[in-house]
Amino acid sequence: xxxxDSIAPSCEPLSTHDLLAIGQRFGxxxxxPEAPDRAQSAPYIARGRVMDVEIDPTLRVxxxxxxxxxxxxxxxxxxxxxxxxxxxxxxxxxxxxxxxxQLQAGDAFSAHFNEQTGLDVFQxxxxxxxxxxxxxxxxxxxHSFLPATGSPIKVAPPSAPVLHTWQVPPLLRHSLEAAxxxxxxxxxxxxxxxxxxxxxxxxxLPDACLEPSDEGQAVGQPLGLSHRDHQRLERLRQQLEExxxxxxxxxxxARNAAMSPSSLRSKFQRCYGCSIFDYLRRCRLAxxxxxxxxxxxxxxxAHACGYQHATNxxxxxxxxxxxxxxxxxxxx
Numbered sequence: 001x002x003x004x005d006s007i008a009p010s011c012e013p014l015s016t017h018d019l020l021a022i023g024q025r026f027g028x029x030x031x032x033p034e035a036p037d038r039a040q041s042a043p044y045i046a047r048g049r050v051m052d053v054e055i056d057p058t059l060r061v062x063x064x065x066x067x068x069x070x071x072x073x074x075x076x077x078x079x080x081x082x083x084x085x086x087x088x089x090x091x092x093x094x095x096x097x098x099x100x101x102q103l104q105a106g107d108a109f110s111a112h113f114n115e116q117t118g119l120d121v122f123q124x125x126x127x128x129x130x131x132x133x134x135x136x137x138x139x140x141x142x143h144s145f146l147p148a149t150g151s152p153i154k155v156a157p158p159s160a161p162v163l164h165t166w167q168v169p170p171l172l173r174h175s176l177e178a179a180x181x182x183x184x185x186x187x188x189x190x191x192x193x194x195x196x197x198x199x200x201x202x203x204x205l206p207d208a209c210l211e212p213s214d215e216g217q218a219v220g221q222p223l224g225l226s227h228r229d230h231q232r233l234e235r236l237r238q239q240l241e242e243x244x245x246x247x248x249x250x251x252x253x254a255r256n257a258a259m260s261p262s263s264l265r266s267k268f269q270r271c272y273g274c275s276i277f278d279y280l281r282r283c284r285l286a287x288x289x290x291x292x293x294x295x296x297x298x299x300x301x302a303h304a305c306g307y308q309h310a311t312n313x314x315x316x317x318x319x320x321x322x323x324x325x326x327x328x329x330x331x332x
Contacts, residue, residue, distance in 0.1 A: 013047040019072065027078030029118075034071050034125075045070050046129075051180075053193045061193045062133040063180060068125040075118040082136040083119065084110045084204045086168055086176065090129035095120040096163035098241055098286035101320060103165065106173065110164045110204040117161040132176060134197050134204075160234060162272060164206050172199055206272070225267055232257045233271050237279070244283035245306050250276070285320045288313070292328040301325065 019030045032045060048066035055061065068090070076083075085094075091104040097117050103109060113119045123129060168176075179192050225233070236257050240248070253276065254261040268276045284305045291301040302313035317325045 013044040014066070015044050019045060019074075023074070027076065029075045029077065031073045031075075032070065033073065043070070045072050046123075053190055055190060055194045055197060058137050059194075059197060060135045060137065061197050062135070063131070064133070065130045066128070068123050068127050068129050071123060071125045073120065073122045075120050076113065077115050077118040079114040080112070080119075080135060080137065082110060082112055082201075082205060084108065084134040084200055086132040086173075086200065088130040088132060088173070088176065090127045090131075091124065092129070092131070093122040093124075094163065095122075095286075096161055098244070098283045099163045100282075100286050100289060101163070101165050102323070106168055108166050108168050108200075108204055110162075110166065110206070112158060112162045114161060119163075132180075132200075134200050136201075158206075158271065159230065160237065162206065164204070164274070166204055169203065172196075172203065175199075225271060229259075229267055230271065232259070233268055236268070236276075237272065240276070240280050241283050244280060244287050245304060247306065248277075248280060281316065282320070285317055288317060288325070289328060292325055295329070298325045298329070 016030075016032055022028065023030045032043075046066040046068045048064070050065075051063040053061045086108040087103050087105050089105050091102065093100065093102050094109055094111075095101070096111055096113055096119055100120075101109065111119050176196060179189075179196055182189070182192065184192065236253060250261045250264070254264040257264055259267065265276065268279075272279060274282075284307075288301050288305045291304055292298070296304065298314065299310050302310040305313065307313035307316075314325050
């Protein structure tokens with residue numbers, strides 16, 4: 001998967017050397033955990049084609065249709081205000097910081113990341129992998145892009161990295177497939193993909209990042225939140241991420257943030273695109289994955305991460321990562 005930038009259309013096989021060259025150009029670190037004999041000059045990792053449509057200097061759509069021959073991983077480190085990805089066929093694992101999700105056809109994610117906290121993607125093999133990416137690229141002095149209407153749409157990234165998963169509506173997914181099958185001239189294709197990209201952004205961006213263009217609110221500050229609110233929420237989020245296995249109660253978290261419980265629930269959702277306890281669960285499961293890789297048993301990991309029953313832990317883990325905890329143990 002080409003992230004967050006795109007590569008030229010091609011039907012040629014992609015070798016390790018090809019991907020490393022792409023990575024050097026676009027700030028992506030590629031890794032090949034199960035590559036064939038390293039003595040080969042350039043083992044082929046995938047083959048297929050990539051379509052790239054540059055709508056304007058700040059908005060780009062890329063479609064990858066690849067037969068993945070050997071698994072590979074990538075970490076994108078070049079800052080991107082927003083990057084959206086729709087899985088049309090196949091499966092991937094995506095991670096950002098302590099968050100990690102197993103996604104399959106019909107799933108999508110939206111991410112804001114930077115050089116310090118890169119976006120991690122793992123492509124298993126063998127499989128056919130079809131992915132559609134929408135990239136909002138940084139523009140000078142503004143986080144906005146200009147659609148054909150001529151009215152700028154403000155898209156403000158949050159101050160901290162965010163990974164937000166969502167489901168693509170069936171009708172929109174059908175429209176994407178129809179557009180990929182169309183054979184229109186280049187300029188009509190560009191207009192078609194501009195409309196679809198805007199629909200994807202409407203569905204996939206958290207509410208907090210969309211700003212009215214006629215207000216002078218500071219870029220990056222979610223709607224309805226003061227600077228002080230945002231600071232308090234960010235301190236709370238960091239506490240959850242760094243110490244996910246502590247016992248937390250909403251009332252105590254609200255007191256720490258100097259908010260009422262209902263206000264904290266609403267503002268956290270607005271700021272980060274998920275509830276407090278959904279975020280806490282993701283952090284706990286990400287830490288659980290690290291414990292399993294270190295050799296902790298499933299029972300030990302469940303208790304260390306705040307689960308009273310290993311069966312509940314195993315269910316939550318498989319729902320998040322697509323594999324059972326003991327499978328992680330068997331791989332390491």
